Amino acid sequence: MIQSILRFLSSVKLAITLIIIIVVVSVLGTLIPQERSVGEYYGRYGGLATLLMRLQLTNLYHSAWYIALLALLTLNTVTCTLTRLSPKLRKTFRPRLEAEAKTLLAVKDSGSLKMNSNLEVTAAAVRQALAGRRYKARQRAEGGGIIIFGRKKVLGWFGSDIVHLGLLVILAGTLISSLTGFRAFLKLEKGKAQAVPRAGFEVRLDRFDTDYYPDRHNVKDWKSRLTVIEAGRDVRSEVIEVNRPLAHRGFVLYQSSYVQEIKSSLLVLEVLSSAPPERAQTVSLRPGQSVALDKTGLTLSLLRFEPNFVRDNGGLISSRSEELNNPAAQVTLSRAGENLVSGWVFARFPEFSMTHGSKASDTKVIFRDIQPGISPDFSIIEAAQDKGVPLIWVGCGLLMAGLCIAFYWPTREVRFLLEGKKDKTVVTAAALGSKNREALSSEFIGLWKALKDQT
Amino acid sequence: MSETTLFKVALALYACALAIYLIYQFIYQFRGKEKLGLAGWSAALLGLLSHTAALIHRTVASGHAPFTNMYESLSFLAWACLAAYLVIDRAFKIPRAGFLFLIVVLALMLLANSPLMPKEITPLVPALQSYWLWLHVSITLLGEAFFAVAFITSLMYLAAASREKKGGQPSGLSAEKLDAISYRCVAVGFPLFTLGGLVLGMVWAYKAWGTYWSWDPKEVWSLITWFIFALYLHTRLVMGWKGKRSAVIVIIGFLLALFTYFGVNYLLAGLHSYA
Numbered sequence: 096m097i098q099s100i101l102r103f104l105s106s107v108k109l110a111i112t113l114i115i116i117i118v119v120v121s122v123l124g125t126l127i128p129q130e131r132s133v134g135e136y137y138g139r140y141g142g143l144a145t146l147l148m149r150l151q152l153t154n155l156y157h158s159a160w161y162i163a164l165l166a167l168l169t170l171n172t173v174t175c176t177l178t179r180l181s182p183k184l185r186k187t188f189r190p191r192l193e194a195e196a197k198t199l200l201a202v203k204d205s206g207s208l209k210m211n212s213n214l215e216v217t218a219a220a221v222r223q224a225l226a227g228r229r230y231k232a233r234q235r236a237e238g239g240g241i242i243i244f245g246r247k248k249v250l251g252w253f254g255s256d257i258v259h260l261g262l263l264v265i266l267a268g269t270l271i272s273s274l275t276g277f278r279a280f281l282k283l284e285k286g287k288a289q290a291v292p293r294a295g296f297e298v299r300l301d302r303f304d305t306d307y308y309p310d311r312h313n314v315k316d317w318k319s320r321l322t323v324i325e326a327g328r329d330v331r332s333e334v335i336e337v338n339r340p341l342a343h344r345g346f347v348l349y350q351s352s353y354v355q356e357i358k359s360s361l362l363v364l365e366v367l368s369s370a371p372p373e374r375a376q377t378v379s380l381r382p383g384q385s386v387a388l389d390k391t392g393l394t395l396s397l398l399r400f401e402p403n404f405v406r407d408n409g410g411l412i413s414s415r416s417e418e419l420n421n422p423a424a425q426v427t428l429s430r431a432g433e434n435l436v437s438g439w440v441f442a443r444f445p446e447f448s449m450t451h452g453s454k455a456s457d458t459k460v461i462f463r464d465i466q467p468g469i470s471p472d473f474s475i476i477e478a479a480q481d482k483g484v485p486l487i488w489v490g491c492g493l494l495m496a497g498l499c500i501a502f503y504w505p506t507r508e509v510r511f512l513l514e515g516k517k518d519k520t521v522v523t524a525a526a527l528g529s530k531n532r533e534a535l536s537s538e539f540i541g542l543w544k545a546l547k548d549q550t
Numbered sequence: 551m552s553e554t555t556l557f558k559v560a561l562a563l564y565a566c567a568l569a570i571y572l573i574y575q576f577i578y579q580f581r582g583k584e585k586l587g588l589a590g591w592s593a594a595l596l597g598l599l600s601h602t603a604a605l606i607h608r609t610v611a612s613g614h615a616p617f618t619n620m621y622e623s624l625s626f627l628a629w630a631c632l633a634a635y636l637v638i639d640r641a642f643k644i645p646r647a648g649f650l651f652l653i654v655v656l657a658l659m660l661l662a663n664s665p666l667m668p669k670e671i672t673p674l675v676p677a678l679q680s681y682w683l684w685l686h687v688s689i690t691l692l693g694e695a696f697f698a699v700a701f702i703t704s705l706m707y708l709a710a711a712s713r714e715k716k717g718g719q720p721s722g723l724s725a726e727k728l729d730a731i732s733y734r735c736v737a738v739g740f741p742l743f744t745l746g747g748l749v750l751g752m753v754w755a756y757k758a759w760g761t762y763w764s765w766d767p768k769e770v771w772s773l774i775t776w777f778i779f780a781l782y783l784h785t786r787l788v789m790g791w792k793g794k795r796s797a798v799i800v801i802i803g804f805l806l807a808l809f810t811y812f813g814v815n816y817l818l819a820g821l822h823s824y825a
Contacts, residue, residue, distance in 0.1 A: 107784055107788045107789055108789075110784060111781060111784060111785065111789075114777050114780065114781050115781070117777065118774050118777050118778065121770050121773065121774055122774065124765075124770060125767040125770050125771060125814075125818055126818075129765065156765040156770075255787075269763070278760065278761075308673040310673070313672075313673040313675075314675070314676060315673065315676065316676050316679070317676060336676065337676040337677050337679070337758060338676070338677070338679060338680040338682075338757055338758050339757075340757065340760070347760060349758075349759070349760040351760070477760050479760045479761070481761070484756065484762065487752065487756075487762055488753075491749040491752065491753075494744065494749070495741070495744065495745055495749060498740070498741040498744060499741060502737045502740075502741060529787070
């Protein structure tokens with residue numbers, strides 16, 4: 096019973112079946128958007144959505160049955176590799192030196208040769224020829240003859256095992272990652288520090304810069320200058336950017352995103368006075384700021400900014416979205432505490448305004464521009480702790496080493512059967528190796544020629 | 551010379567090579583045929599040199615790796631496919647695959663050159679500013695190029711096998727040899743694809759996104775492609791499948807690799823939506 100279960104688990108057929116099943120369901124997982132809201136699934140698939148969610152096809156890669164499939168494939172790989180490993184190890188370290196002339200000659204690269212030297216001398220010649228080509232020879236006397244196995248690159252037999260070991264180490268790494276991995280997003284404001292959860296240290300955002308390409312439109316880089324604080328002391332300062340994280344005490348801090356509070360943008364406003372003496376003055380300010388205008392004794396205050404102005408039936412003003420579809424600024428223009436103009440002005444409609452205040456109807460406020468290229472206010476930093484990562488890299492190394500060995504370090508074995516006939520010897524030999532037969536053939540021919548030359 | 555000129559010179563030379571290979575394949579059946587094969591190879595090599603110059607020109611002009619949008623990466627894939635073919639042809643002498651191969655390369659080039667693919671140099675978004683871009687993409691595409699050679703030789707295998715089954719003489723390349731060449735191409739392509747697509751992809755993802763695997767559609771499709779070639783190796787090396795069934799798996803594997811490269815970008819949204 097246990098034997099038949101083991102045989103089932105270690106069969107390559109199971110591996111192939113599992114691979115095909117995993118491939119098919121993985122395709123499904125890429126066709127159905129993963130981890131969306133319930134509403135979105137109903138909108139997209141209607142009545143089918145219930146079924147998809149019940150089958151966990153909407154979060155396939157983390158579902159129990161998908162993980163079970165991967166686990167079964169892992170188990171299959173382990174048993175398959177182990178059951179094949181012990182005969183391989185025996186073959187490597189304690190090979191049974193057995194050879195028959197008939198079976199040797201059935202091999203493609205084989206031959207038979209009569210040498211004019213006795214058994215011992217011929218055996219020495221064979222060993223020398225093998226050593227000249229870096230083969231390690233093993234010898235055993237049997238009956239009236241001698242059997243010699245010459246081998247090299249024995250590691251090649253284990254290439255596939257190393258690949259499988261690498262994959263198992265990677266899977267162990269992913270298991271550790273998913274069980275103990277931790278990540279958090281920090282919304283850091285310039286000049287302020289925040290504790291990194293579970294990390295026992297704080298980080299402060301000293302600077303946050305956005306670099307633009309010369310076209311002033313495409314972002315070239317986001318750089319956060321972070322200072323790590325431990326027990327109230329600054330420990331280290333570093334600039335991080337996308338593709339250049341900061342690692343500290345097992346935590347890695349990544350530049351993940353940014354938040355631009357559009358409502359605190361720098362606005363360009365112009366105050367126009369049509370009464371003589373005519374004058375125009377341009378000022379830049381942020382919501383909440385006031386500025387005194389030259390020589391007129393006027394003060395311009397920017398109370399509020401809405402990027403996409405809308406007023407509902409009740410007169411309540413808000414933004415429909417964060418996009419600059421209808422930017423509007425609420426301003427007041429005052430002199431000695433008395434409001435001359437107050438209300439809303441619009442960037443898209445400079446001629447139109449919703450202002451009141453009669454005393455200075457010859458003075459107008461125009462919303463000229465929203466200053467481009469202002470740097471964002473918050474830097475979003477991802478802090479991650481993942482103890483599985485070192486195992487992943489070890490596994491990747493084993494995987495690649497194993498592949499190289501499996502494909503490009505093929506084991507070669509040449510088997511010799513020497514049969515003494517008085518003071519002459521009949522040599523029968525065959526070259527064995529599953530990969531790169533052409534190179535093996537040419538090496539065998541060389542070996543054979545070296546022996547022939549001694550006759 | 552400008553990048554466009556160099557690209558067009560390469561295109562013209564590839565067309566010449568295709569014409570020579572077509573003559574080699576279908577018309578000229580007399581003595582000196584090998585020389586014709588060599589002429590096709592040389593024309594293709596000259597085209598490759600001009601193409602290389604075009605890629606270098608673009609790299610210098612843009613200041614980043616020449617595979618950051620669809621035009622660039624198609625052009626690079628065509629380059630890699632032809633380079634892989636020229637290497638394999640030197641090693642195994644398969645001029646009969648020449649015309650099929652140049653059809654693939656020319657198709658990629660013409661697609662890259664079509665108005666569908668914007669050609670202007672665009673600034674690199676912060677996520678792509680990394681030397682891992684060079685390693686990850688170039689090695690993956692090179693692996694896929696060897697899969698393309700395996701694909702063509704597998705198609706030729708199927709044709710040769712059915713011809714031999716009907717009792718026809720093996721013309722030039724036997725089905726058995728094509729089967730072996732196809733395996734050798736996978737033996738080059740599979741480690742490259744594993745290294746570039748999966749291993750270096752994970753390394754870069756970890757550096758840029760803070761996680762080495764996110765089940766992004768491109769990642770899943772790479773894994774699917776990898777699984778199919780793993781299937782190919784297991785059925786062939788352990789279960790002894792050869793010939794027709796092996797060839798069919800390689801063909802499926804290459805089509806999956808093509809979808810991973812091309813289809814995912816247009817049909818499935820995800821983290822890899824740069825091009």
